[in-house]
Amino acid sequence: MSSCGHVDTLVSAPRGPFFGPLAHGFACGAHIPIHSAQAWNALIDPAAACQETRDSLQDSWGISTADEWREHVDRLLAGEDDGQDTDLLLQLRRDVIARAGRCDLPAWRAAIRQWGQWRSAAPEVVDGFTVSAGVIIRYEARFRADGLLPPDGMVSSVRGYDYGRAVNMARWGFGGRFCDYRAAESTVLRAGELVRQRYTSWADYGGGYALGRVLRFDNEEYGHTYQSVLGPNRMLLTEQASPWLHIPFS
Template identity: 60%
Template sequence: MVVCDHVEGVVSSPAGPHFGPLAHGFACGAHIPVHVSSPWNMLDDPVRDYRADRESLAESWGVTTAEGWQQQVDYLLQGLNVGTEIDAVLNVRRQLVRQHGVWDLPTWRTAAENWARWQEVADVEEMVASVDVITRYEARFQADGILAPNGIVSSVFGYDFGRAVNMARWGFGGRFCDQRTAESVVVRAGELCRQHYTSWPDFSAGYALGRVIRFDNETFGHMYLSVRGPHNLLMTDRSSPWWHIPFA
């Protein structure tokens, strides 16, 4: 099977927001609609997409009720779906940078191990090993333009926040929530992204790392390519919301 990350272009809806907090939130969830050539700035239609969204949510998320949908939204907005372990490892590096201005791999490994032992983490070796996994992904990100040369990822919570936007899109389309509730999730996700990131490239790299850490297992297959393509398009296409919506 040939795996391809080609996407046609950034699609927007004239009826959807293009500026303001709601548009910013939608833009934080743009990877997925861009990948499937759907409008980035609108919720799914609860008339047209009702059955399809319900089937997709049941199959991919185990969501079959409004309560189950809300639970998934809460998990995503708390960063609990992607998990806190990788972000904790990244936070160790952030602390090194704040304290010393620089970091190196051996020091990061040691600091991560010390932190894990101090926190009585169940699998210290796995947490330390994630340092190397992150570093290898960052090297590939740098080679493919997701990160600048010598760039690093600041947080992976953006992956859950971006998916929360799409959970709102599908939840409204599947009639698990009303429009006001869905849009409040989108806006909240955008607010959280601003708390954890400083720019669209910073956010997108965090989203990409969260996705591949969660699903790719260093195969650099579909889960990687399906985020690389949208990233590149959102960063370069002048019709992208990332070109006209300020991140901060």
């Protein structure tokens, strides 16, 4: 649901919201419209792009009916589409930090092994988690080097990737005439509420959204997928007209 090229343009709809809960919700989904040069604070206009939006939903998500659209929205808002295992790993790290004040990779992997023993997890699951911990550490280091995270920043949750996509699912659902305006607006507002509940700041949320995306698609290649989230995130953190600089996070 984005352009093939690397665009990254911050576009605002003059009649769209710029402040308040609805603007906050739209701002949570801003990565994708920025990357595709669409307005961050507006739904897709069904009169202008209904069939195009439907074709894109079918190609990218396998969605061709209103019921399928609703199922995907519900899964995204529940944080069940992506990253549940990653959030478990991040919680294990937070537990270590709460006890010891810090958590390096060996300590994190030790906590994973202890969790595996306690849960009688299959060895391959534990091995996969220990590998994933290393991948997360390396991505966070790159995020800090690229300014996506502060110098001492860590990602707290990747649920934001689902919530941000839920906002865009609302944009596309309305544009494809799979829902009415009220349902789309309700989805945007709910996603914004969930982001506020899980994160502490726009930067915290941006790191979670970015990690969720690259873990799913980038495979430590730091290629187009990485750039497609890094560019918009940088704009959101630094561009003078960015909603993240004007809309209070909480």
